Amino acid sequence: MSGPVVEITGLTRLFGKETVLDLPWLSFQAGRIHVLVGGNGSGKTTLLRIIAGLDQPSTGTLELFGHPVAAQSRSERLAVQRRMTMCFQKPYLFNASVYRNIEYGLLSRRLTAAERSRRVTAGVEALNLSTLLTRNARTLSAGESQRVSLARALVLDPELVLLDEPIANVDQVNKGLVERAIGALGARGSTVIVATHQLDQAYRLSAGVTRLDRGHLAPPALDNLLEGEVVQRDGTTVMLVGDTEIEVITSKPGFARATVNPGVIVLSHLPLTSSAKNSFCGKVIALRERDGLVAVTVDIGIELVVHITGSSLRQMEITIGSKVHLTFKATAVTVF
């Protein structure tokens, strides 16, 4: 389906007198990976639990697949539950074999034994669990449990997947495996909402990052988010963002997301002679005050935001339309 899979309007959640979630409006589009990012107590898990039907909002409405949840009968709600699933930060695995755990959700969906077996095998292979199939799930490590939990969700082929800190306990070796599995879910059309406190992981998974701060929607986590191909060119590593080439430092070729810290970009009227590898000429297209600084948006083929002080702005007599040069080092670019 196109359009939002999840739409939230005027939603609040109170625990006692404390408001832990207050979201005027928020929606998650179908067939994309969305990331909720925020620290402890930011309301990520509470929001996922409300979407999953495990918690009720104190006020406001939640629409899933285009229908308000509050108006649904029990059987309608169960039908919606079976179109989605959730993986928890500390997953609970039933006191049974890994196979039985992964098969659990399929048993509610009236599939044939052959289809169940096929799906379990596919899920097991995707998350490298083949050697653990007959083990009792309670004997697994935290990272293995996390992977079983993800496999249990994958095999359901859900339209909406809610993942709460899916990589929190996974070791370095299997992190890539889990991130690829999440990417595969998105690639086959599932809508995925991932909650994480790790900004780098958030941007590795998606450009669609929503930041929560103490239960409220917060400004975007990053300025200058870049998406492009990392390639080797003449002995240097560059990221191709549209027609703009930005020199970066990374060992991973292929599609990547990156950011340039607006505070370390040098803005000048003339090109600088320096060791910095990235130097661009562009035109100022927006000026905005933010937190005592001025955010200058410059079009260099892509839009980059530069933070300068108000006095610098006045001294340099920069206005909208001014021609400027931007200079920054390859090390100023963080590739996720």
Place this chain on the structure above:
Amino acid sequence: MGGADFIADSVTTAFGLIFGGAPGVFSAVLVSLQVSVTAAFLCTVIGVPLGFAVAVSNFRGRHLLITLLNTLMALPTVVVGLFVYAFITRQSLLGPLDLLFTRKAMIVGEVILGLPIIIALTNTAISALDRQVRDTAITLGAGRLRVSLTMLWEGRFGLLAAIAATFGRLIGEVGIAMMLGGNIAAHTRNITTALALETSKGEFSVAMALGIVLLTVALGVNFALRYLQGRGEVRP
């Protein structure tokens, strides 16, 4: 007779009673098992769903009910016996059913005795479960019945302990068996009433031997339950 001689004599007598084929002992064991196993089964069928409901529901007076159930776990058996006696004696409401001094009456009494125990212990076992059992089942698309069955399955060790505790209380009780069964030989005489009779006759060795027989039977049933628990136990 010294204490050690008394115990040795009792153990020898017990083995003689068990393996010697004494018909009175076999009959008492049979009555004890029939009545207690039936009553424990009925307690399980009725009490486990009720205990589960208490654990997962949130209603006004829930804490009061749990306190009441915990209190009723210490219910004196003679009080239950007297209570049921009042309902099944010939002149009473259920008199025409002719239940007095039958095994059925003993079963009814034991069910009343065992229900608070199994309800309270089931509530404890299910309440102690990780909240995520329910949440996980729901997010994997389980309906209400399957969520409940999953919770019971995950709490199965606690439930088996609840059943074992209830059975232990039932097979060892004497007040209900005496008042509602009447201690009729080969009919309602079970191990505990036979033991009480032998004690009153001054046959202490035989009484002690019957006590050992009772413990052996209880041990056998608990071994069976332990075997069931062990089959599903996790050994990391």
